[in-house]
Amino acid sequence: MPAIIAALPVIIDLIARLAPGFQHLITWVMAVRPVLQQDGAWTPELQEAFLQSLIKTKTDPAYQPD
């Protein structure tokens, strides 16, 4: 099982190359995968990193209105 999990990024990269339109979907899977494996509350470091990722959206072009 750990070998399969370790190979996931390579497999996902291959899928992205085969179907370029789905790169956003694959990014979503990569973002959600750790959620499935979460077995406890976030550490203070993870909490801080998550809040920083929210703050970064302030300057993210995809988050800017028309």
Next chain:
Amino acid sequence: MKKFALSSIVVAVLVWVSGCAQLRPGQDPLVVRAEQVEATAKGTFDLVLNIDHSDRGFWRTNAPAFHSFCEWLRQPQIVWVTNVLPRASAMIANLDNVKQDYVWARQGSNVLITALVVLQSASTEAGGWAQVVTNNNANR
């Protein structure tokens, strides 16, 4: 369309292979659930906003409801008293604030569950739009 079906199956298998972890003893399931919803919502909002941003003109013309939803997610909102964040991030930050208050026992679990349901419903709507537009996109 075949590519989409194949990719969907592969994605589902990858999620299944990853598996779900059990909570460690002593962890509050409500806090963990709130964090899972926050992380999932962040990923889902990133997904739809990036899809829309990749060709805003196309989506504005061909899927105006989707583009309007994305614009709604982008509207600036005040959080943490003095900060301004896009609504997508502000909703997540709001749940995080309520979660912190719950952890420090300043709020009851009902308030946390209410905030969680609000974010979950927005995230589910975004997920629904992602499903719709990736299907349409596959047929372009």
